[in-house]
Amino acid sequence: MQLVVNILVLASIYALIACGYVLIYRVSRVLNLAHGELMMLGAYLLVATASGLSNSPVAALLLALALSLVVGGMVYLFLMRRMTGEMVLAAVLTTVALGILLRGLILLIWSASPRHPRDMLGWENPVFTLPGDARISLYAGLLIVSTVVVYGALFLFLRFGRWGMRMRAAGQNPLLAAQRGIRLHAVFALAWGLSTFTGATAGMLIALDSGLDSTMVMIGLKAFPAALVGGLDSLAGALIGALIIAAAEVGVIRFIDPLLADVVPFLVLIVMLVVRPWGLFGTREELDRV
Amino acid sequence: MSKPLPAASGHFRRSYADEFRLIETRFARIWATVFTLCLLAFPFLASPFYVDLATQVFLTSIGALALMLLTGIAGQISLGHAGLIAAGAFTAGILFKEFSLPFWVTVPAAAVTGALLGLIFGLPSLRLRGLYLAVSTFALHFVVVYLGGEYETRRGFSTGILVDPPKIFGWEIYAPRTWYLVLLAAAGIALLVCINLMRARSGRAWRAIHSNETVAEALGIGIARYKLLAFVISSSMTAVAGALFAYYRGFVSIEAFSMYLTIQYVAMIIIGGMGSLLGAILGATFVTLFPYLIEGLMSALPGADRLAGSVFAVNYAAFGIVMILFLVFEPQGLVGIWRRLRDYFQLWPFRYRPVGTKS
Structure with missing residues (x-):
């Protein structure tokens, strides 16, 4: 039972992060390799607001979330906008460079010592015992809940929202979308903002659950196979992919060798690339468009 | 390809031998000689700190040239370069530590390991293009690094493998100056190999594949063969650079290959x-x-x-x-x-x- 809970928690972490990869890829065909760093930045934003607004923790959390949305939009407006129309590789490498820059800045501002935003906000992290003798901490539970909420909201937004529809249109055919009066830059900026927002949500919840230091980037990287296994342009795929990766990882840690934990997602990724490169739910034509 | 003529020199090629020349004009020859002499004289004039810097430059140049062949010229994006360097360094380190084999065996062995890994890294390139290829090499990087780390912990070298300075013809390469000259030679050889690969059929094929795969195939270029060739050559060069790195540092640890x-x-x-x-x-x-x-x-x-x-x-x-x-x-x-x-x-x-x- 504990195993199932562990898988679910890890899967929701991966799913919450992976939807950021999917959003940006689906809208602008750019693979954002700085997602791990952006997510870490979100968590550090919480540290910053928590030290500023320590008497009103909820406001600190909300402010940090809002800031992360803004940061994501800024990244597009000031950096990635220049890369639209360039080679896809150049855009991807720009995100890599952005990742390094962010990592350096985070180290400069907050230093490498671990932080505990939960203590700063003065919140508890009680552990609940579920039927079947499984244990889950409050924030791990919140992770699962927020994954469900975020995916539900994203689904509704993309399906019925005006801007969501514009985002889908821009992803399907940017030229045609622009011709119909959709402001591509605004749509792309929104996609970057949302993606950073969801990533930061995951980052903050992980930081609240178990503290924060620069190793969080690795979690972001490991979520990437989840997005690709499900299909880089499919949100539903990211959910399934996250479940598969999490199940594989938890299973391997439990039954084979804990040292393998950091490699398993990538092994699954390689298998997927060999068997079905476009992922479980991805569109096949995507491969040629890269 | 037809080489462009040296710029504004009034120089023409009059025989096939002229076409094959590496350095065509007297101007270029003089400057190449002066440059080589400067490089050779450098370690005897500069302080050890600068000699060490220059040596590092030569070492990284080999790896960069290899990656340039693969990504810049053949157009196959690889994000697994550190994995290949690690593979070369670990091959040298393990062969030295476990079997105490000499330099002359470990470096070619690293090249062979690199070639084999290149084949593995390259296989996805037959099906995948662009971003997806980059992702597959990215994933393989983690696998190689994991294997290296696993070896370190299993054998109890968790802090890394110590490698003694190599011996060539009974000479121990230890002094910074000797290292400088050895790696200068290595980088020079790597550059020559690359230049010649570029001038030959392989270079033309790679550039054609880079520009447009479909057209290249229509022109009769064996896409699969040349892609794999690019991966194999690039990887084995990289692995040799890794092995040299291991000897130069005298120490191999998986931490260095992030x-x-x-x-x-x-x-x-x-x-x-x-x-x-x-x-x-x-x-x-x-x-x-x-x-x-x-x-x-x-x-x-x-x-x-x-x-x-x-x-x-x-x-x-x-x-x-x-x-x-x-x-x-x-x-x-x-x-x-x-x-x-x-x-x-x-x-x-x-x-x-x-x-x-x-x-």
């Missing part, structure tokens, strides 16, 4: 200028010297003392900024800047090259 190393190598070929061997060397020089440059700047600037404890972080941030600046404002890299400068002086008082000539 994702950041791969990014540095990719940065080298971007900053240097895609598709140019000169670019690979310029980029390798720039990226190797960059941390020292930053350190020098920080000690020179007033008020930077309070950042002294975080040189590492400043390095990271500055490196990211430089990479972004090059990607956004100078996609041609250092080679692009060099070409513009050269054209300016060569063409003066005119601005543009005659139609149909390439710089």
Whole structure:
């Protein structure tokens, strides 16, 4: 039972992060390799607001979330906008460079010592015992809940929202979308903002659950196979992919060798690339468009 | 390909032998000689610190040239370069530690390991293109690094493997000057191999594949064969660079081969200028010297003392900024800047090259 809970928690972490990869890829065909760093930045934003607004923790959390949305939009407006129309590789490498820059800045501002935003906000992290003798901490539970909420909201937004529809249109055919009066830059900026927002949500919840230091980037990287296994342009795929990766990882840690934990997602990724490169739910034509 | 004639020299090729010459004009010959002599004299004139820097540049140049062949020329994106360097270093380290084999065996063995890994890294390229290929090499990087780490922990070398200085003809290579000359020779050989690969059928095939795969195939180029060839050659060169790195440092540890190393190598070929061997060397020089440059700047600037404890972080941030600046404002890299400068002086008082000539 504990195993199932562990898988679910890890899967929701991966799913919450992976939807950021999917959003940006689906809208602008750019693979954002700085997602791990952006997510870490979100968590550090919480540290910053928590030290500023320590008497009103909820406001600190909300402010940090809002800031992360803004940061994501800024990244597009000031950096990635220049890369639209360039080679896809150049855009991807720009995100890599952005990742390094962010990592350096985070180290400069907050230093490498671990932080505990939960203590700063003065919140508890009680552990609940579920039927079947499984244990889950409050924030791990919140992770699962927020994954469900975020995916539900994203689904509704993309399906019925005006801007969501514009985002889908821009992803399907940017030229045609622009011709119909959709402001591509605004749509792309929104996609970057949302993606950073969801990533930061995951980052903050992980930081609240178990503290924060620069190793969080690795979690972001490991979520990437989840997005690709499900299909880089499919949100539903990211959910399934996250479940598969999490199940594989938890299973391997439990039954084979804990040292393998950091490699398993990538092994699954390689298998997927060999068997079905476009992922479980991805569109096949995507491969040629890269 | 037909080589462009040396610029504005009145030089013509009159025989096949002329076509094959590496250095065509007297001007070029004189400068090449002077440059080589300078390189040879350098270790006897400069302080050990600068000799060490130059040696590092040669070492990274080999890896950068290899990546340039693969990514800049054949157009196959690889994000697994650190994994290949690690594979070379570990092959040398393990063969030395477990079987105490000499330098002459371990380095070729590293080349063979690299070639085999290149085959594995390259297989996905037959099905995948662009981003997806990059992702598959990215994933393989983690697998190689895991295997290296596993070996370290299983054998109890968790802090790393110590490698003794190599012996060549009974000579122990230990002094910085000897290392300088050995690695200069190695980098020179690597450069010659690359130049000749570029001039031959393989270079033409790679560039054709880079430009347009479908057309290349229609022209009768064996796509699969040449892609794999690019991966195999590039990887085995990289692995040799890794083995040399192991001997030079005298120490192999998996910590040294993080994702950041791969990014540095990719940065080298971007900053240097895609598709140019000169670019690979310029980029390798720039990226190797960059941390020292930053350190020098920080000690020179007033008020930077309070950042002294975080040189590492400043390095990271500055490196990211430089990479972004090059990607956004100078996609041609250092080679692009060099070409513009050269054209300016060569063409003066005119601005543009005659139609149909390439710089």
